[in-house]
Amino acid sequence: MRIRAAIADAQTTPFVIEELELDDPQDDEVLVRVVATGICQTDAHVWHQRIPAPLPMVLGHEGAGVVERVGEGITDLEPGDHVVLSFQACGECPQCLSGNPAYCERTAAVNFGGTRRDGTRALHRAAxxxxxxxxxxxSFATHALTTRRNTVKVSKDVPLETLAPLGCGVQTGAGAVLNSFALAEGDTxxxxxxxxxGFSAVMAARAAGAATIIAVDVNEQRLALAEELGATHAVNARNAEDVTDAIKVIASAGVDFVLDTTGRPDMLAHAVSSLASMGQVGLVAGAAPEAVIRATDLAMGKSVRGIIQGDATPQLFIPRLVQMYIDGLLPIDRLLKFYDFEDINTAFSDAAGGDVVKPVLRFDGNRT
Known part of the structure; x- marks a missing residue:
């Protein structure tokens, strides 16, 4: 079938929207009419080749839409179902089989390789x-081929354009708090x-009953929004003489958890030193290669770990996030700005400039 897609041809050129030919779904695939898709920093990293993946490529990994067709092997989805799309996993390796698909041993190949697992490609143009x-x-396209492993059926009571970011960014932040940390009422x-x-983590921490939630950033507008969304305190890292000291003025013994979304080596040092005994730092952006943690920094039982996709199993966790949104515990609509699909390059520019928290592309012809 003919579809329209935004193609990243090279790391230095804008996205170009073209008509492509999309294959019919294989037995284990689902054809989804994309209604909306979030823009995530990972899309930008691949586009600019900070994360290796083969170009030209159609990016997009926070899609939401309506099932149009299913392969013969799909028995629990049908045309008309509303779905949110998330990350891919092989479903066969030890990590997948033990309920940890975010740590799939074939993550690089199945998410960034540019092909199906059998090496074929479903997108074609004349060249x-x-x-x-x-x-x-x-999902930067009017239609996407997905698999049952990364296609999550959701309620039809919530607009798909609102749910799109659940598949990666919101899942990562909220999952880090609720799954990875298992933050309990009264924790800090x-x-x-x-x-x-980060905003998703703040909202999840409030929902879990955290006693102290400290938002750290350099953008005053974002810090103000963080307080509206549940942060009990805000620290401007640009204005504070020492971030660790500022945190310990608020929590004298240190905090139970630090979620670092910055990847900055100086912030990693502050994260570790801001912990209470037995506290844990979670890294969702990795850390700069020059970041150093000394063994003595981890005295008193402190730990540092990487977190991927909030340790979530999407089929289980995304419906939970949808219900949290319905219950008013996860007001993600406060983070969103909508763009027409044709304005994809503007959306990326606004996100890079910090003007927008979460850009969401809408396909007007596909909206329900």
Whole structure:
């Protein structure tokens, strides 16, 4: 079938929207009419080749839409179902089989490789095949081929354009708090960097009953929004003489958890030193290569770990997030700004400039 897709041809050129030919779904695939898709920093990193993936490619990995067709092997989805799309996993490795699909041993290949697992490509143009299957979806397009592993049926009571970011950014931030940390009522947390992931962590911490929620950023507008969304305190890292000291003025013994979304080496040092005994730092952006943690920094039982996709199993966690939104516990609509699909380059520019927390592209012809 003919579809329209935004193609990243090279790291230095804007996205170009073209007509492509999309294959019919294979037995284990789902054809989804994309209604909306969030823009995530990972899309920008791949576009600019800070994360290796083959170009030209159709990116997009926070899609939401309506099922149009299913392969013969799909028995629990049908045309008309509303779905949110998330990350891909092989479903066969030890991590997948033990309930940890975010740590799939084939993560790089199935999310960034540009092909199906059998090496074929489903997107074609006159000049040749186009890499796709990005996170098992490539949702910067009017239609996407997904698999049952990364396609999550959701309630029809919530607009799909609102739910799109659940598939990655919101899942990562909220999951880090609720799954990775298992934050309990009365615990304390600092969130370094309040973008989409950080805001989601703040909202989840409030929902879980955290006693102290400290938002750390350099953007006063975002810090003010963080307080509206649940942060009990805000620290401007640009104005504070020492971030650790500022946190310990609020929580004298340190905090139970720090979620670092910045990846900055100086903030990693502050994260560790801001912990209480037995506290844990979670890294969702990795850390700069020059970041150093000394063994003595981890005295008193402190720990540092990487977190991918909030340790979520999307089929279980995304419906939970949808219900939290319905219950008013996760007001993600406060983070969103909508753009027409044709304005994709403007949306990326606004996100890079910090003017927008979570851009969401809408396909007007596909809206329900």
């Amino acid at each position: 040749g095949d186009v890499n796709g299957h990005f996170f098992g979806q490539s 947390i600092a969130v370094f960097g309040v973008g989409a992931v």
